[in-house]
Amino acid sequence: MIDRASILVIEDDDDIRSAIVSVINEISTVTCDVDQSEEGDEALQKILKGSYDLILTDIKLPKLEGDEIIMQARKNNIKTPFIVLSGYLGDSELREKLNIKDVYLLEKPLESDTLIRSISMLVEQLVNKQS
Secondary structure, eight states, X not given: OOSEEEEEEEOSOHHHHHHHHHHHHHHOSSEEEEEEEXXXXXXXXXXXXXXXXXXXXXXXXSSSOHHHHHXXXXXXXXXXXXXXXXXXXXXXXXXXXXXXXXXXXXXXXOOHHHHHHHHHHHHHXXXXXXX
């Protein structure tokens, strides 16, 4: 059983990013090491160099958009689950592009309950997978 989870939060809005980090720290059943990034290119470098158990990303980001981060991660054989938080998920082309394994889509604005349930579910899956 794991007792730590490494999570990357990619969001360019400081308030939203802080709120997500707070939710993660409050609800997690394991200790979470939460890394943060506000720009897409910086986030991709962290993903390629690091090892995360879960990644939460916005789509619209400076320097490299969230969907491109996911595509680049998958091209580099990184299988980490992603939660995509975006107000642009009504775009059917984007939804189809992100219809890949272990990518979970959450529409903004979202209720904190939805975010809590989604993060809890994925962290629980991580705990069960590694026990």
